[in-house]
Amino acid sequence: MSAAKKKTACVTGGNGYIASALIKMLLEKGYAVKTTVRNPDDMAKNSHLKDLQALGPLEVLRADLDVEGSFDDAVAGCDYAFLVAAPVNMAAEDPEKELIEPAVRATLNVMRSCVKAGTVRRVVLTSSAAGVYIRPELQGDGHVLDEESWSDVEYLRAEKPPLWWAYCVSKVLLEKAARRFAEEHGISLVTVCPVSTVGAAPAPIVSTSVPACLSFLSGDEAGLGALKGIEKTSGAVQLVHVDDLCRAEQFVAEEASAAGRYICCGVNTTVVELARFLAHKYPQYGVETNFAGDQLLEKPRVRLSSAKLVREGFEFRYKNLDEMYDDVVEYGKALGILHY
Template structure:
């Protein structure tokens, strides 16, 4: 992948994250030169795949992303504070998320070369709201109800609030899940299903392909998979993303589950 004889370049924040590692691998395989950030840099096995620089940056350190995005084409914002069981979500989750997002955006603006910033969202950014009945279709025009979430403070409410506020701050600039016996993680999934009647899923490869798609396509903006359980009260629409030319490679839950199991075996967290 090149423009005028030179490689396209991309910065991916949060190298240690699951999504970031898959995205970095895809970008390198597509011929990108990549910079990625982490709080404590070290060697990275992905460097064997292509030109990858690992830099130190911290969401809390103003200006620490300057070198990571300087002269680069695209910035993929994947890094975010995650603590679903925080006792003080405002101080430990929400404020750092918004502050960190603005920190990266300021670095992108300072660089003057970044063509597009791709911010990774999640279903909770649109589905955290009081919902009656069924048949709700949520898309990029939908937002979780921050006032409702902060008033009720039920479940991991701080995370969706942090995503909503971070995304809105980003828009103002431009008009690791474990599934091997982790009861706390399963509890979060059960809470999502009880609230919405579904557990929205998308294959991580399709997610990363979509991130690259919206970075590269001039008209692109949006999204998440509409793969849901049988009778959901809520579904997430990918219509805008699909209408712009993106195609999901993984269409069934079986395909997603198969890859999750194989990856779990490779990591040693599931029996072979």
């Protein structure tokens, strides 16, 4: 593929877990990639980007989600823009001002740059299943949620359930703001809503779902608490492998007929099922499987469906826990989350 013919993609937030994996995959598929980080000189966070430059043309640019026009250079000349970076301030004292408003503002900042560029064929927004599954009226079990489902913002703001209520609100509001903006400016926008993501990626620092999904093996109580919280508020623990997520993002970018939202979920499971599976697969870690008194589910009460994605021609490669966990344990060791 000659340099002139290469498709060019911008991936925001190149030092993030999902973004780093997406950059690697796009380079391997022959794309030229431009990515943004807040501080390109911070090698502790960005050393992997140097390594990825060996795979193909990767340009690393400075940009700040909060600064309008900051992404103009990064998006200029790109065919596709993957919006992966998002403010994540879980410790915010004023979540509305420090997390929710900045998340909406950041999304629209990048989309304004896409309008200015005039070359972007499609914007792929990475949101989250957190914008799909927090719905208190889903009592009992047997529920299956698709892309029509939205987390209940009024409930979240009123009840402020622990575990990222403001994060869930931010995802709903930024998705809806992005959709309005895209309609007003004639942008082709597709949104991907991934669940908790596992698997190895180039990023050397990971603060998201990987530590939580390894918490049974690492003994990380906070991580395990996060998994229990997800199950309690959403009715299951939902997982997708990062490779499937990246392939889904590329799929919806290139598939001309793709439109609207796409849930990206490989497995619906529970804390109890996960513990039993890990205890069996990794006996050396002595995983605790007795959760008496914890009121945990035996089977998912609510399932997230990726039927729309599959119906349109996408195929998941990682469809069970065994496949999902194959490389994440080695990755956990490389990150220092697991010590043996």
